Amino acid sequence: MEIIDLSQEIFDGMSVFHSLPPVKMEIHATHEQWDGLTDEEIQTPSVYKLELSEHTGTHVDALNHMGKEFVGQSIDRMPLSMFYTEGICLDLSHKGLQEFITSEDLQKACENAGLEIKKGDTVLLYTNHYRKHFATENWNKGPGLTAEATQWLGEKQISAFGVETLSPGIPKISNKEVHYICGKMGFTHYENMINLHQLIGRGRFRFIALPLKIRGGTGSPVRAVAVFE
Numbered sequence: 001m002e003i004i005d006l007s008q009e010i011f012d013g014m015s016v017f018h019s020l021p022p023v024k025m026e027i028h029a030t031h032e033q034w035d036g037l038t039d040e041e042i043q044t045p046s047v048y049k050l051e052l053s054e055h056t057g058t059h060v061d062a063l064n065h066m067g068k069e070f071v072g073q074s075i076d077r078m079p080l081s082m083f084y085t086e087g088i089c090l091d092l093s094h095k096g097l098q099e100f101i102t103s104e105d106l107q108k109a110c111e112n113a114g115l116e117i118k119k120g121d122t123v124l125l126y127t128n129h130y131r132k133h134f135a136t137e138n139w140n141k142g143p144g145l146t147a148e149a150t151q152w153l154g155e156k157q158i159s160a161f162g163v164e165t166l167s168p169g170i171p172k173i174s175n176k177e178v179h180y181i182c183g184k185m186g187f188t189h190y191e192n193m194i195n196l197h198q199l200i201g202r203g204r205f206r207f208i209a210l211p212l213k214i215r216g217g218t219g220s221p222v223r224a225v226a227v228f229e
Contacts, residue, residue: 006124006162006193006209006224007058015135016056017166024051054219058192060160060211065218066183073183075217080210081120082159082188087207087226088115089124089199095143097133098170101125103152115203119157122207126196130164144170147177154185162190162224190224199226 008014012025028049032040054075055061060083063073090109092101110117117123129142142165145153150169153161161168168182168189169175182188190209199205206227211220 002228004195004198004226004228006195006226007222008192008194010050010052010057010221014057015139016053018140020053020055021051023056025049052221054214054217054221055191057221058190058194058209058224059219059221060190060209061179061182061188061219062211062217063183063186063188064216066179070183074215075211075220076213076215078188078211083208083210083222085120085122085159085207086118087122087124087205088113088117088203089126089196089205089226090115091126091200092143093126093128093197095127097138097141097143098173099143100146100170100174101127101143101149102146103149106149106152113201117153117156117158121156121158122160122162122190122209123153123156123158124162124190124193124196124199124207125164126200127164128197130192130194131197140166140171142166142170144168144174145178146174147181150178150181151185154181154187158187160188160190162193162196164193164196166191190222193224202228 027045029047030043031046062075063070133139167175169178209222209224
């Protein structure tokens with residue numbers, strides 16, 4: 001069995017979507033405090049305190065995030081089967097900054113890889129944006145799906161798709177509509193994925209990305225992995 005980690009690290013001050021709160025991470029308690037060693041120069045953490053959004057790092061969106069109409073469809077109410085699926089990864093690394101990904105692009109990528117999108121799949125979209133632009137001035141300018149391509153994926157009855165970028169669509173152009181279509185059609189997406197280049201040319205795999213059980217949550221960080229057996 002081979003397990004490939006598809007998730008970003010979470011750390012203090014990491015890059016997040018511009019409208020989200022920054023990630024803060026500080027030591028809450030140390031082993032020295034527990035042992036009553038008040039004069040120790042080196043403090044080793046025993047507990048960290050985290051302050052972050054549900055949509056930090058590699059995360060999944062709940063359906064109630066997609067629009068007002070989907071209230072009640074929170075992350076804790078979504079079936080776990082949506083997060084434990086078969087998966088495929090499509091090579092779209094030829095797409096440049098803020099370039100649209102269309103259904104024609106997706107179909108060609110499937111044909112080139114000899115893959116078929118099946119009902120219940122998670123479809124990961126490799127653009128190489130993370131390795132090229134993470135933590136640079138172009139990090140928020142990734143390629144993104146059109147509304148038409150999102151509708152096309154929804155008609156395939158997938159569980160989810162995943163992207164390396166901060167958003168599944170292009171912000172202020174297609175992103176809001178992409179989210180709404182996901183909510184309307186009942187599938188979701190993952191953002192901020194990494195290591196997708198390691199999946200190209202390898203066919204189908206088991207995809208696992210379980211969210212935290214946040215009551216009423218609009219999303220959750222995940223530890224996304226691809227498993228090859």
